[in-house]
Amino acid sequence: MENSFGKLFTITSFGESHGRCIGTIIDGCPAGLPISEEDIQREVDKRRPASSISTARAEEEKVEILSGIFNGYTTGAPICLLIWNRDIDSSEYERIRYLPRPGHADYTAFVKYGGFNDFRGGGRFSGRITATFIMAGAIAKKLLSRIGVEVLAYTVEVGGIKAKAKGLDEVRKNVEKNPLKCADLKAAREMLRLVEKAREEGDSLGGIIEGTALNVPAGLGEPVFNTMEGDLAKALFAIPAVKGVEFGSGFSAASKRGSENNDLFTIQDGKIVTVTNNAGGILGGISNGMPIVVRVVVKPTPSIATTQETVNIERMEPDTIEIKGRHDACIVPRAVPAVEAMIAVTICDFAMRAGLISEVIE
Numbered sequence: 001m002e003n004s005f006g007k008l009f010t011i012t013s014f015g016e017s018h019g020r021c022i023g024t025i026i027d028g029c030p031a032g033l034p035i036s037e038e039d040i041q042r043e044v045d046k047r048r049p050a051s052s053i054s055t056a057r058a059e060e061e062k063v064e065i066l067s068g069i070f071n072g073y074t075t076g077a078p079i080c081l082l083i084w085n086r087d088i089d090s091s092e093y094e095r096i097r098y099l100p101r102p103g104h105a106d107y108t109a110f111v112k113y114g115g116f117n118d119f120r121g122g123g124r125f126s127g128r129i130t131a132t133f134i135m136a137g138a139i140a141k142k143l144l145s146r147i148g149v150e151v152l153a154y155t156v157e158v159g160g161i162k163a164k165a166k167g168l169d170e171v172r173k174n175v176e177k178n179p180l181k182c183a184d185l186k187a188a189r190e191m192l193r194l195v196e197k198a199r200e201e202g203d204s205l206g207g208i209i210e211g212t213a214l215n216v217p218a219g220l221g222e223p224v225f226n227t228m229e230g231d232l233a234k235a236l237f238a239i240p241a242v243k244g245v246e247f248g249s250g251f252s253a254a255s256k257r258g259s260e261n262n263d264l265f266t267i268q269d270g271k272i273v274t275v276t277n278n279a280g281g282i283l284g285g286i287s288n289g290m291p292i293v294v295r296v297v298v299k300p301t302p303s304i305a306t307t308q309e310t311v312n313i314e315r316m317e318p319d320t321i322e323i324k325g326r327h328d329a330c331i332v333p334r335a336v337p338a339v340e341a342m343i344a345v346t347i348c349d350f351a352m353r354a355g356l357i358s359e360v361i362e
């Protein structure tokens with residue numbers, strides 16, 4: 001397994017869904033950054049389940065700082081952040097141990113780790129692992145704020161219902177106000193209705209999350225293999241259930257003409273900008289100073305209540321599976337803070353590689 005990401009701002013994620021704890025180690029964070037457990041907790045709380053659409057795992061995810069922060073400031077040493085697993089019920093997973101859930105990682109993990117992996121609650125492949133990303137993201141966001149960079153993520157589509165594009169002020173105001181984390185409150189109500197219907201029918205829904213990074217300086221990214229798009233995509237694909245990533249006009253560029261898709265340059269307040277942002281803030285794998293815009297496809301929750309065909313991998317015979325555990329009918333909103341975190345971690349690493357964040361924060 002490879003559980004570390006980043007060159008200078010390096011994060012290592014550890015722990016399993018039903019093991020003792022989950023956590024993250026951040027190496028390379030400059031000294032002198034003021035940060036408290038509350039700062040990190042605030043970000044982790046964003047992935048709290050909304051009662052109407054989410055899993056019944058009622059766990060409070062309480063962040064503990066184990067190292068690297070002293071007297072409220074980072075010390076320059078590795079930072080270890082931890083969440084103990086408490087509300088664990090693994091009985092259901094013992095029952096379906098040899099019945100891989102369609103759409104989940106049970107089968108591939110069994111093949112890869114020869115059955116030694118901790119399968120309980122999906123183990124390393126659980127959505128709970130995103131809390132480790134979010135803890136690292138909390139530090140990255142704080143570092144980025146020192147250079148004026150802000151990262152936002154929000155739901156733009158669920159079950160085929162598309163949100164109307166909203167200004168960033170509305171995004172900031174509305175996202176934490178509704179269980180879908182969508183800036184368009186009218187669309188959010190419709191999405192919620194569909195999610196509830198899917199849940200009643202023993203089914204689930206997917207959707208699309210958009211992430212925006214503002215005030216990213218031009219010139220970040222390391223072509224040709226560690227491009228801004230490449231590293232962002234890699235970071236975002238680490239989030240379970242993410243099945244597609246596109247930047248700017250993305251896949252719709254395939255049916256556009258160059259004259260439509262090109263972003264024309266102009267000068268505004270003495271700064272080079274583009275009139276449109278079909279490039280999503282990235283040209284040649286390097287940030288161009290415009291907002292970085294990325295959209296992420298989250299598939300429908302694989303664990304659904306409907307009886308499904310599978311195989312018994314111990315007996316090598318066809319079987320069926322009925323999943324009774326605690327699962328969200330739509331995981332899109334709970335993936336929103338993870339998207340925000342992984343964008344922040346990636347840009348923070350590039351900013352450090354470009355020397356924009358010094359080793360000691362003054």
Ligand SMILES: Cc1cc2nc3c(=O)[nH]c(=O)nc-3n(C[C@H](O)[C@H](O)[C@H](O)COP(=O)(O)O)c2cc1C
Nearest residue numbers: 104105125126127240241302303327328331334335
């Ligand atoms: C925040 C979050 C929560 C998730 N919760 C569940 C869940 O309750 N049940 C489930 O079957 N899958 C859940 N998943 C998705 C699975 O972890 C994921 O589909 C699985 O690991 C297979 O990986 P893949 O979909 O990336 O191929 C969740 C994902 C995220 C990001």
